[in-house]
Amino acid sequence: MSSNFSARPGAVGDPPQHYGNPLGEQRALANGEAIVDLSDRAVITITGPDRLTWLDSLTSQSVARLVPGESAETLLLDPSGRLEQAIRLVDDGETAWLLVDAAEGPTLTAWLDRMRFMLRVEVVDRSADFDTVGTLGSPDLPAVVTWRDPWLDGPGHTYAASRPDAPWTYSEVVVVRDADLSAFPAAGSLALEALRVAAWRPRLATEGDEKSIPHELDWLRSAVHLSKGCYRGQETIAKVHNLGHPPRRLVMLHLDGSEGVHAVAGSPVLFGDAEVGRVTSAALHFELGPIALAVVKRSVDPAADLVVKADDTFIAAAQEVIVPPDAGAAANVPRLPRLGAVRR
Template identity: 65%
Template sequence: MSDASPSPFLDLPGAVDTTDAGVPAHYGGPLAEQRALAEGGAIVDLSDRAVLTIQGPDRLSWLNSLTSQALTGLRPGESSETLLLDVTGRVEHAVRLLDDGETLWLLVDRPEAAGLLAWLDSMRFMLRVELADRTADLATIGTLGDPPLPIAAPNGVPLIWHDPWRAVAPGGHQYARGEHPGAGWTWSERLIPRDALPSLVARVRTGELSAAGTLAADALRIAAWRPRFATEVDERTIPHELDWLRTAVHLSKGCYRGQETVAKVHNLGHPPRRLVMLHLDGSEGVHPAPGAVVSLDGAEVGSVTSSALHYELGPIALAVVKRSADAGATLTVDADGTPVAAAQEIVVPPEAGAEAHVPRLPRLGAVTRTPRQ
């Protein structure tokens, strides 16, 4: 896979690429861009993302057998997401999925694409599937609205992936309690011909379209408690820790790699870590970066995975912390040597898991007494 070339969106006034991703992080006004994006009137250049395809009559049943989501009933135009786990249930890849009746489209972050494609290719065996990398042909545009865009539709179905995070998917399970901020998350990712990017830039210049940077999208994602592979996942992550059973795991489908861990933790155990959203004290004027240490009473309990300055909520972050960390305590985040107080908003509660409530069996040889009548 070739490296991504800088996007033509970087030619727009004020465009800044702060992460060397090749797309604008902002255009000079991240908070105003957030508001425009939240109101549905802006688009986000995600042309650094990768697009893979699987064709052939076995495409859905094949991927269904390999990953965490039930895919055999996926209808043309329907969106889903799935996880590729290792044998111990740890997340190796997260894939956004859209089928158009002839082709299954896989949307992934570019660093994932080559490894995922190679692994899938090694698992084809005699099945009727064909894999391809279509990143050079198609670019991804994100939005919370429905702007007029030249959506690709090679098989007659517009290639629009609608994020399923708004609700618990069939076969899924939500650990978060109460009203979920993801209920208002109308995020979609639209595939357009890559050679149409310059025309979109021209429409932004004339004011026909509004552009927001990736920082704006990330801030709104954090506020929706929406995990992302590139930020929230490390080498130890299991889906339960991020409440990802909500949309990416079907708990009653057939066998797949890592299923045993998924079932055991959900039915009998507890995830060892849990996702929280942090409301950060902004009085120090510092902002923690991803990887910043999170502590409680001087002891390290986790780390920040994503952080942002939200246009309404102020400084916020997602963090993964130990399950044993007191859910009611104020945590401390190390922002380059400056301690920042952080109030927890619980995404995955400490008691998550053990959903089966299996009764304890009597010890072997123990006497079971019958109550007197």
């Protein structure tokens, strides 16, 4: 559906990727002086007195006692603990608002509707009625509700030993569809992507695949409660965190831009001649230059110099560790000797 942002001068794409000055738009967005058109996202509402306890029983975060206006992030996992949905959630006291990528909206709505059973809840896809805009500031938008990203100060467990240098005070604001937002300066989706990559912020549509588990992307920090009641996929969450290690890990890559060739999502990441991972998101940051998020094998040395292959060009890549190789095994259970082994 076309948005009124697409009619702005210089707009490229729908929703617009940029308005002619991607790096300048990044600066404005990072300073809280611009908004981003997210009208291609889905908006789902859940009403009824059982809505929060019901969502709590189905997903990874503890949301049963979410107070009006409080934001949360929660994940829907398959029985093996793999990512199916990443849900941005805010409740206004009467309605739970679920914000997801557009492609996930119909699937999530249908699945939730099937899971209602006899509970007092009603699930409705409201994407035709509401738009979403993104911002890193506090503009006086005509908000229906506002979701504030808990990523950097999430209530869960983080594997990262440090924080990203880039600021990330991100919010998504739900507004009535076709609301007049012409008074607010706009930045394109490329600007938002660059700031997201610099903040190490995973997104299901880019960093996730059919094998992803939350530990690999450091998603326990904002979207998983490690001691709440049972939910689908919880066994894998507990087992990997307490006893094992995630098989892959998220890294940020600082890329050599001297060749003038840019990596793209899907570009292979190499160590020597061996492929050890793939770029999931790539961007040109207004301060950091060419950067990317990538998912690599856990065994890759964090100090190793990597290479990204873009077409026929090999781009040098320096790792910034997000999820370290020793992530997990938090219970520190001693390994038992093998049956029949002789002690010396």
